[in-house]
Amino acid sequence: MKNFPTAFRIYNEIDRNYRYGLTLTQIVERTHPTFDITEYRKDGHRALIRETLVKTGFVDEIKSDKKTYKYVPTKKRVSIINKMLRRVA
DSSP states (O other), X not given: OTTOOOHHHHHHHHHHTTTTOEEXXXXXXXXXXXXXXXXXXXXXXXXXXXXXIITTTSEEEEEOSSSOEEEEEOOOOHHHHHHHXXXXX
């Protein structure tokens, strides 16, 4: 898939909108504008966010509706995030 966003790019977008959080659709629209949401599923983006950001503790996954999750940063230090994301990604 062309222009797939890195974990650090996704984290930066979530961090910019830290007050309200972002849904998966909003993250995909902002970090991967060439992605066709109607044709493909967003499972690759969801897996990247969960494995690199949620499991390492940099982003919290908050359930806002029955099916919708919002992603909010936990505000750990940026230098630690840079080191961890270089190892994972």
